[in-house]
Amino acid sequence: MIKAALSVLLVLVTVSSTFGKYIPKTGRRIPQTLSRGWGDQLIWAQTYEEALYWARSRNKPLMVLFHLEDCPHSQALRKVFSDDNELQKTLDEDFIILNLVYETTDKHLSPDGQYVPRIIFVDPTMTVRADITGRYANRMYAYEPSDLKLLISNMQKAKKLLKSEL
Numbered sequence: 001m002i003k004a005a006l007s008v009l010l011v012l013v014t015v016s017s018t019f020g021k022y023i024p025k026t027g028r029r030i031p032q033t034l035s036r037g038w039g040d041q042l043i044w045a046q047t048y049e050e051a052l053y054w055a056r057s058r059n060k061p062l063m064v065l066f067h068l069e070d071c072p073h074s075q076a077l078r079k080v081f082s083d084d085n086e087l088q089k090t091l092d093e094d095f096i097i098l099n100l101v102y103e104t105t106d107k108h109l110s111p112d113g114q115y116v117p118r119i120i121f122v123d124p125t126m127t128v129r130a131d132i133t134g135r136y137a138n139r140m141y142a143y144e145p146s147d148l149k150l151l152i153s154n155m156q157k158a159k160k161l162l163k164s165e166l
Contacts, residue, residue: 036069036078036101042092051122055124061124062124063095064098065117066120067100073117077117081148087151117142119154120141123158132154134154
């Protein structure tokens with residue numbers, strides 16, 4: 001009796017863990033270490049140069065996410081970022097994404113300094129969208145977990161600007 005109850009419980013836990021997470025149209029993907037926990041089902045570029053190439057060739061905006069593994073602000077943002085299905089779906093369908101734990105040589109990606117977490121948008125013409133900012137005046141590209149709606153709004157803005165300007 002106990003064995004049967006444990007078996008049923010195990011099946012329920014397994015089934016319930018598959019619901020709730022965003023699954024891309026192409027099906028479940030093998031988790032990549034490039035995601036670093038920001039969205040294991042997403043395809044992440046390995047380098048800034050590769051991300052720029054993909055953005056240009058696929059005519060999609062690039063979202064560059066700077067963070068540190070041991071930063072509590074980065075960890076808090078990563079949690080809500082990876083759990084939000086709307087954000088994950090939008091990234092999968094409409095963006096090229098890159099997360100970096102180091103700074104690039106392109107100084108355009110740190111227009112107001114080097115801090116984490118920082119999210120910068122780049123359009124397919126390789127123009128850094130310095131006009132798409134967060135809500136802080138002293139850290140213009142910083143987002144906190146409570147700023148997720150603003151981030152999604154800025155992602156929509158990056159997509160809209162892409163269509164109207166190119």
